[in-house]
Amino acid sequence: MKFIRHLSIKYKLTLLVLMISMVSIVIGFSIIIINDIIRLREDLVNKTQLDASVVGEYCVGPLEFDDKDGLKDLLGKLRSIPTIENAWVYIENGEHYGTYDRVSTTLVPPPPPGDDDLHEFRGDYLHVARPISHDDKKLGTIYFRASTSQLRERTNIRIFWLVILMAGSILLSYVLALRFQRIISKPILELAEVTGKISHDVDYSIRVQREDKDEIGTLYNGFNNMLEKIQLWEKKRDEAEAEQRRLLMELESKNKELEQVVYVTSHDLRSPLVNIQGFGQELSYSIKEVDSLLAGLDADTKGIKDEISVIIREDVLESLKFIESSTTKMDGLLSGLLRLSRVGRMTTGFENVDMNNLMKEVSNAFEFHFKEAGASLEVQPLPACYGSELEINQVFSNLVGNAIKYRDPGRTLLVKISEKKSDDSGSVVYCVEDNGVGIPEEYQSKIFQIFHRLKPDDSEGEGLGLAIAHKIVHRHKGTVKVESKPGKGSKFFITLPRAS
Ligand code: ADP
Numbered sequence: 001m002k003f004i005r006h007l008s009i010k011y012k013l014t015l016l017v018l019m020i021s022m023v024s025i026v027i028g029f030s031i032i033i034i035n036d037i038i039r040l041r042e043d044l045v046n047k048t049q050l051d052a053s054v055v056g057e058y059c060v061g062p063l064e065f066d067d068k069d070g071l072k073d074l075l076g077k078l079r080s081i082p083t084i085e086n087a088w089v090y091i092e093n094g095e096h097y098g099t100y101d102r103v104s105t106t107l108v109p110p111p112p113p114g115d116d117d118l119h120e121f122r123g124d125y126l127h128v129a130r131p132i133s134h135d136d137k138k139l140g141t142i143y144f145r146a147s148t149s150q151l152r153e154r155t156n157i158r159i160f161w162l163v164i165l166m167a168g169s170i171l172l173s174y175v176l177a178l179r180f181q182r183i184i185s186k187p188i189l190e191l192a193e194v195t196g197k198i199s200h201d202v203d204y205s206i207r208v209q210r211e212d213k214d215e216i217g218t219l220y221n222g223f224n225n226m227l228e229k230i231q232l233w234e235k236k237r238d239e240a241e242a243e244q245r246r247l248l249m250e251l252e253s254k255n256k257e258l259e260q261v262v263y264v265t266s267h268d269l270r271s272p273l274v275n276i277q278g279f280g281q282e283l284s285y286s287i288k289e290v291d292s293l294l295a296g297l298d299a300d301t302k303g304i305k306d307e308i309s310v311i312i313r314e315d316v317l318e319s320l321k322f323i324e325s326s327t328t329k330m331d332g333l334l335s336g337l338l339r340l341s342r343v344g345r346m347t348t349g350f351e352n353v354d355m356n357n358l359m360k361e362v363s364n365a366f367e368f369h370f371k372e373a374g375a376s377l378e379v380q381p382l383p384a385c386y387g388s389e390l391e392i393n394q395v396f397s398n399l400v401g402n403a404i405k406y407r408d409p410g411r412t413l414l415v416k417i418s419e420k421k422s423d424d425s426g427s428v429v430y431c432v433e434d435n436g437v438g439i440p441e442e443y444q445s446k447i448f449q450i451f452h453r454l455k456p457d458d459s460e461g462e463g464l465g466l467a468i469a470h471k472i473v474h475r476h477k478g479t480v481k482v483e484s485k486p487g488k489g490s491k492f493f494i495t496l497p498r499a500s
Pocket of ligand 1: 436438439447460461463464467490
């Protein structure tokens with residue numbers, strides 16, 4: 001039955017109609033055949049009984065006058081009835097009196113039937129008995145043995161024609177089913193064809209046409225409505241996508257512009273800054289010279305000398321010290337900006353990166369720092385990723401460097417680098433974990449911002465390491481996240497594209 005499920009709807013319908021008509025035709029014709037057989041048998045019984053009664057009446061004379069020859073002649077006339085094979089006449093006391101055999105035979109006359117009104121089919125013969133009586137006085141019994149071969153012949157002929165008729169009816173229902181199934185299957189097949197065309201061409205402007213008011217008409221209308229909605233939705237989506245693309249391009253160009261501005265300003269601002277630093281130093285040498293010249297002047301100018309000396313030491317030299325420290329700070333900030341804007345400018349191309357090798361390089365670079373801090377680094381086997389080896393090295397170096405910088409002096413630092421299971425098969429997640437001082441929750445989102453430092457006076461730094469790491473990972477279409485508990489340690493999760 002499973003194969004029916006894979007048949008086309010038109011064959012399913014034809015098969016269904018054919019099966020139903022076949023069952024009805026077979027049941028109908030079987031009833032007709034059984035009915036016919038019963039009727040033919042009844043006809044034979046009635047006719048044989050009638051013949052027995054008529055012949056029985058003719059037997060009255062010979063029986064009353066004990067005329068055996070007359071009876072023999074009379075029974076001989078049965079030859080004209082082809083179905084009667086044998087006939088026997090018995091007198092009242094059951095004694096056999098006369099016989100008729102169509103074919104000369106040595107058949108011993110059977111005992112008289114117990115029932116005078118017998119009619120019974122036994123094997124290929126019908127046995128019929130009738131009483132012989134005159135003026136309400138029973139004289140004997142006549143007993144016929146009739147052949148059923150004619151009955152069988154007629155039955156066979158009927159069955160033959162009925163089977164022919166049945167085959168004809170089945171053929172006719174097949175032709176009709178094949179023709180009329182189209183009323184249902186054609187629109188469904190048309191709809192299926194249109195659906196295939198739509199999904200192949202991705203063209204939602206196609207519509208199906210049907211005027212019918214039945215369920216198939218409703219299905220067609222529903223299908224058209226659905227297509228209309230999809231088309232509308234597609235139009236909106238295309239518009240939104242075009243707008244998104246436009247905004248992205250605008251954002252990209254603005255970003256490039258901004259990076260250019262940052263690069264140019266940080267680069268160009270450094271030369272006037274160097275001038276300020278240089279001239280400031282020049283100024284401080286000159287002031288020191290003025291101060292020593294003042295020391296060589298006459299004693300009678302002592303009052304003025306002391307005053308100028310105070311101005312030089314407390315005002316001018318102090319101010320020059322502030323100018324120097326500010327320009328140094330500004331230089332640091334500018335070079336930080338320059339470093340950040342250089343991310344991606346001097347990069348190598350993207351390739352598959354063997355992270356186990358990369359981690360060996362990172363661990364070698366920090367070997368001295370770990371020894372010095374009495375700390376240890378544990379690197380677990382890592383899967384490869386896809387990106388710029390140089391930049392990824394910088395990300396992990398910044399994170400490991402921070403773990404050393406922000407270690408807790410109260411316990412031995414342990415840094416662990418491992419892989420974290422990712423839901424997305426296209427990316428890998430690495431985890432850099434330390435047991436350092438940790439980061440309070442309210443600062444966790446800020447540490448990736450440029451120049452953001454939690455305790456600027458506690459350690460050296462520019463607040464750039466994580467901003468650079470964030471920019472690099474973002475360039476790789478990855479993410480970097482932090483989980484941290486103050487006093488316990490931090491975990492940095494870096495998601496990068498998996499090696500192809
Ligand atoms: P920098 O180290 O130069 O200050 P970063 O951008 O690398 O700049 O870090 C920003 C801030 O994030 C740091 O000042 C520090 O307070 C905090 N931080 C970074 N990494 C860690 C860490 N592993 N443990 C604790 N604090 C950290």
